[in-house]
Structures are given as C-alpha cells and as structure tokens.
Amino acid sequence: MTPPAALTLEFVSKHNVEGDLWIIVDSSVYDISKFATIHPGGLSVLLNGDIAGQDATKAFYGLHRSEILRRPQYARLKIGELVGRDEQQQNVPPDAIGSTSSIPYAEPTWLAPGYRSPYYKDSHRQFQLAVRQFVEDVIFPDAQRHEEDGKPPSQHVFDEMGRLNIIAMRLGPGKHLQGRALMRGIVKPEEFDHFHELIIAQELGRIHARGYSDGLGGGTCIGLPPILNFGKPVLRDKIVPDVLAGKKFISLAVTEAFAGSDVAGLKCHAKRVKDGWVVTGTYARLPESPKDRSVYVPLFSVFAARTDAGGLVVLVIPRSDGVQTKLIKTSYSTAAGTAYVTFDEVHVPYENTLGSDNGGLQVILSNFNHERWGLTCGAVSAQRTILEECLKWATQREVFGKPLASQAVVRSKLAQMIARVETSQNWLESITFQMVHMNYKEQASKLAGQIAFLKMFTSRNAQDTARDAVQLFGGRGITRSGMGKFIEHYHRTLLIDAVGGGAEDVLGDLGVRQALRMMPKNVRL
Known part of the structure; x- marks a missing residue:
C-alpha cells in the first residue's frame, strides 16, 4: 500500500498485524512489515499492543541507540512523517559531523556557547572544528570496526593523518613542523602550541576505542621524540619523514618484566662491539600498528x-x-598491537x-612528562564522553514511571561525574598554559610533579566514574553491544591509563618527592 500524503495517528493504528505493521518513532512513521520477521527480539515484541501501529518512541529508545535509525538498512524503512506533530514530537536531528554537542558538560567549557577562556584563540576554535570533523568522518568508523575485530587501523587512515600532518602535530610544537601545512593551513607552524596539541589528543579521546587509539599512533607519540631529540642526523633523515607521513611505524619499549615502573632496573643487555651493539633480552613493547600486517611489530622500535x-x-x-614477537592480549583490543619482544644476539649499528x-x-x-600529559588529555576527554552518555540515558530512561534523573541518588552520581571531569579539565588547561x-x-623542574599528580588524579577519578556509569546503565553497562556498549568498553579498558606512563602510586610518590626537594630549608611551623 502506498502511504497517503498525510499520515495520521488514526491511519497508522490500522497497520498493526503481521505482514502489515507500522510504528512511529518520534514523529517518523516506519513500515516494518518485512523487517518484523527478522527482528532480533522476535515478532511477538513488535505485535505488542503498545507498539504495533502505535507511537513506539519510548519503547524504542529504551532498547536502541538513536544511531540505529541512521543506518541505511533501517533508514529506508521510513515512509513519512506524522501529520500534526507538535514540538515535543519533533525528531531531534543527528549532530552534523564536526559539530559540538548541545548536552551540558559534554564539551569543555571553552567550546560551550556563551562561555569564555583565556587560553584559546580563534585559530584554536577553527582547528578544533577541523580536527573533530576529520576524527568523526575518517577515524571513528575505522576505530569502531577494528576495536571489535582486533585488526590494526587501516592504512588509509594513516595516509590521511600524514597528509594533514596530524602525526607530526601529535608530537607537539617544534622544528619538525617547519614548512608543513597543518590541517590544510588552518594554523601556521610557528603558531602551533600545546593547546592545539591538546585539542588533537582530546578529539582522539572521543572515539570509544582505547586499543585502536594506541594502535593509531600511541607508539609514534612516545617513540619518535627520542629520535628527534637525541638521534644522529643520518638516523633522523632515514626514519622521521616516512613516520610522519604514515608510511612507516615506530614504538617505544621501556616496560620489562624485571623492572616495570623501575626504569633504572632494566636488565636487557647491550654489549658494545666494534661497529655497534649486540642486544639480548625481553620486553613488552608498547603499542603501535605495523605496516606489515603479518607481524605486530613496526619497522623501528626504541629500546633501552x-x-x-x-x-x-x-x-x-x-x-x-x-627479533621475535608474540602478540599480547590485554584488556583492550589487539588493534593496539601490544607484543612481547625477545632479542637473541641482535646486532644494532652504532649510528642507531x-x-x-x-x-x-x-x-x-x-x-615521560609529555607522555603522561598526552595520556591525561585523552583520559579526560574519554571521561567526558561517558558523562554525556550518562546524561542522555538518565533523561530518556524511565523507571517506576519517571525519568531515571528524577531519582536523587542518580543526580548525586551525575554531580560527582561532572565535578570530576571539570576539575581535571581545568587543571589540565592550567598545566598546558x-x-x-x-x-x-623549566617544564622538567616545575611541571613533572604536577603532571604526575594530574594523571594520578584523573585515572582514579575515571574508575569512580566508570563504576557510577555502570550502576546507572545497569545490565546494559556490562554488555558489549547496544545501549551501554560505550560504558562497558570504558569500564573494561580505563585501567590502561592508570598504569601507562607509570602506575598511580609511583606517580603520586614522584610528585611528593619533587615537592619535598623544593621545600625551603629550615622551615618550621
């Protein structure tokens, strides 16, 4: 049957049986007659008197994320709009790619309408819009696919990041940016600062794919700076251009079973020989995806x-x-490429x-300081995305006939989430300034302790937020698909940030020791 131009609630209600089944979601009318027989929840759910031929908005959003309706296979089921709809029934259009969220506290204050910040200029705002559009358009779909299947990020993503010089910008300001067009020229190399870098890190923190995120350049961010800062020119010339272009990959390894956070206790041995070194030992190599998909190891790795x-x-x-490698399965996706590495009498040229x-x-x-700062940038952003998920869920989910947010205990959890993420964001921006x-x-002498404290503070807050989020979502919060899939993923993977770059307790002690070294002599109460 061809639907009439004017779809009324009365007309829709007549289509309520198997083979002729319509429903209303928001104000859109969907003909699910053919789809009903393959509905994952079974046909009987759809033939329910409150759904078949009725406004099923409340039931739909109790079970499905809004993104479902934007998938081509479901979008084509839409046959029209309900006539006479009022403002309450209007479809909320999906956020355009690159747009900012209208949910309170879903964005840092400097991005919220009507607010000001002393840290960000017009170039930062233009830069943020461009980076978000790129992340949502190019990276997010690839991230969701490969976080699930465990495969490395796609080469086309690296190619695009290299073309826009995002790989180079993730290393922070410096000579390596000279002569490069950054995000198609939105910001000049000499203007690029740590707030631009902060923006990249926080936009990448929004992709809900923690393992993929590390595989997308985690190794480069910590493995390439030592080469830039301490490598001989011939070595830099051989490695840096191709890595920044996304054509070759690099990682860093200072994690050893014998040492852990005690970097000075490393046992991997390098014997000096006439033309270089002979290396023997083992490591757990920090993540980075390889160009050669057959092995989880990049072309170059930086080892101590x-x-x-x-x-x-x-x-x-x-x-x-x-050099032998074996994939390590961790609490996040193997898309990260984390591997156990062994060296058996490996010869390394002295120029390396x-x-x-x-x-x-x-x-x-x-x-370490830059690594810990970068990890914190992403961790704060990821925590904010979970807050947004919880705010949406608390207002759409109904329990005992009322929205979840009507419960005082729920509002209390949301209050703590907001306070945690806003505190971390403001401290982070202060340090970045x-x-x-x-x-x-100066950074090494004055900020090492503050960065260590902030990372410890943020990762501990993350654990509280993850626990509260699971409680808000209930069973959905521990399910790897559906409404709470991002909550489950966050709860499962957040401890990566609690140990990466130094365990929480080690960082806390580092910060206190630095403070004690700065104490005035002979100070008394």
Whole structure:
C-alpha cells in the first residue's frame, strides 16, 4: 500500500498485524512489515499492543541507540512523517559531523556557547572544528570496526593523518613542523602550541576505542621524540619523514618484566662491539600498528638496554631475524598491537644509538612528562564522553514511571561525574598554559610533579566514574553491544591509563618527592 500524503495517528493504528505493521518513532512513521520477521527480539515484541501501529518512541529508545535509525538498512524503512506533530514530537536531528554537542558538560567549557577562556584563540576554535570533523568522518568508523575485530587501523587512515600532518602535530610544537601545512593551513607552524596539541589528543579521546587509539599512533607519540631529540642526523633523515607521513611505524619499549615502573632496573643487555651493539633480552613493547600486517611489530622500535659499564643505552632496533614477537592480549583490543619482544644476539649499528653510550636514562626520563600529559588529555576527554552518555540515558530512561534523573541518588552520581571531569579539565588547561610559556628545562623542574599528580588524579577519578556509569546503565553497562556498549568498553579498558606512563602510586610518590626537594630549608611551623 502506498502511504497517503498525510499520515495520521488514526491511519497508522490500522497497520498493526503481521505482514502489515507500522510504528512511529518520534514523529517518523516506519513500515516494518518485512523487517518484523527478522527482528532480533522476535515478532511477538513488535505485535505488542503498545507498539504495533502505535507511537513506539519510548519503547524504542529504551532498547536502541538513536544511531540505529541512521543506518541505511533501517533508514529506508521510513515512509513519512506524522501529520500534526507538535514540538515535543519533533525528531531531534543527528549532530552534523564536526559539530559540538548541545548536552551540558559534554564539551569543555571553552567550546560551550556563551562561555569564555583565556587560553584559546580563534585559530584554536577553527582547528578544533577541523580536527573533530576529520576524527568523526575518517577515524571513528575505522576505530569502531577494528576495536571489535582486533585488526590494526587501516592504512588509509594513516595516509590521511600524514597528509594533514596530524602525526607530526601529535608530537607537539617544534622544528619538525617547519614548512608543513597543518590541517590544510588552518594554523601556521610557528603558531602551533600545546593547546592545539591538546585539542588533537582530546578529539582522539572521543572515539570509544582505547586499543585502536594506541594502535593509531600511541607508539609514534612516545617513540619518535627520542629520535628527534637525541638521534644522529643520518638516523633522523632515514626514519622521521616516512613516520610522519604514515608510511612507516615506530614504538617505544621501556616496560620489562624485571623492572616495570623501575626504569633504572632494566636488565636487557647491550654489549658494545666494534661497529655497534649486540642486544639480548625481553620486553613488552608498547603499542603501535605495523605496516606489515603479518607481524605486530613496526619497522623501528626504541629500546633501552643495560651496558657492561652499568649504565643504560637507548637504541633504535629495526626488525631483523633475531627479533621475535608474540602478540599480547590485554584488556583492550589487539588493534593496539601490544607484543612481547625477545632479542637473541641482535646486532644494532652504532649510528642507531640515541644520546651517549651510558646516558640512556636521561633519554628515557625526558620523554615521560609529555607522555603522561598526552595520556591525561585523552583520559579526560574519554571521561567526558561517558558523562554525556550518562546524561542522555538518565533523561530518556524511565523507571517506576519517571525519568531515571528524577531519582536523587542518580543526580548525586551525575554531580560527582561532572565535578570530576571539570576539575581535571581545568587543571589540565592550567598545566598546558605553563607548558606553552616554559622551555623544556623549566617544564622538567616545575611541571613533572604536577603532571604526575594530574594523571594520578584523573585515572582514579575515571574508575569512580566508570563504576557510577555502570550502576546507572545497569545490565546494559556490562554488555558489549547496544545501549551501554560505550560504558562497558570504558569500564573494561580505563585501567590502561592508570598504569601507562607509570602506575598511580609511583606517580603520586614522584610528585611528593619533587615537592619535598623544593621545600625551603629550615622551615618550621
């Protein structure tokens, strides 16, 4: 039957039997006659007197995410709009790609309408819009697909990131940006600062794919800076251009079963020989997706090893016959490419040495502040996306005949979530402002403790938010599909940030020790 031009509630109600079944969601009318027989919940659910031929909006959104209606296979079931709809029945249009959310606290304050910030300029706002559009259009679909199937990020994503110089910008401001068109020229290399970098990290934190996120460049962000800062020109020239273009991949490994957070206790051994080093030992390599999809190891990896003199040396070790890898399954997706690496008498050319022969500890420690700051940027953003999910759910979900948000205990949980994420965001922006106005030496002496505290504070808050979110979503919050899929994913993977870059307790102690070193002598109460 061809639907009439004017679809009334009375007319729709006549289509309420098997083979002739219509429903209303918001104010849109859908003919689900053919789909009903393959409905995952069974035909009987749809023939319910409150659904068949009726306004099924409340029932639909109690079981499905709105994104379902935008999928082509379901969108084509729509046959028209209900006539005489009022404002309450209007469809809420999906957010356009690149747009900001209208949900309170779903965005940092500087992006909310009517608010101001001393940190961000027009270039930051234009940059944010461009980055979000790219993330939602190019990265998000690939992320959701491969977080699930465990495969590395697609090469076309790396290619596009390289073309826009996003890979280079994720390393922060510096000489490596000179002569590059950043996001099609939205920001000039000399204007690019840590707030632009913060924007990239926070937009990437919104993709609900923690393993894929690490595979998309986590290794490069921490593995390439030591080469830029300590590598010999011939080594930089051989590696850096292709890595920044997304054609080659790199990772960093300072995680060893014998040492963990005690980097100075590494046991992997490097023996000095005439033309280089011979390396023997084991590592759990931090993530990065390979170009060669047959093995989970990049072309180059940055490793630290103990020398015969008792110091540490940091080496860039290419894939070779003596390097063996085995995939490690963690609490997040294998899209990250985390691997167990063994070296069996691997020869490394001397030109691959970063820094001095026994000065490796300085190379390693120089990397930590930026790594921890970057992890915190993403962690705060991810936490905010969970807050948005909870706010939406609390207003649409009904219990005992009222919205979930009508319960005082629910509002209390939401209040704590908001307070946590806003506190972390404001502390993060304060530290970022200091980074913009400090050189590297000042950052190391004044911000190492603050960054350590912030990362500890944020990751602990994340655990509270994850627990509260699961309680709000109930059974859906522990289900890897459907309404609470992002809640389940967040709860399962958030501890990656609690241990990455240093365990929480280690970072807390680091911050206190730095504060104690700065205490005035002979101070008294």
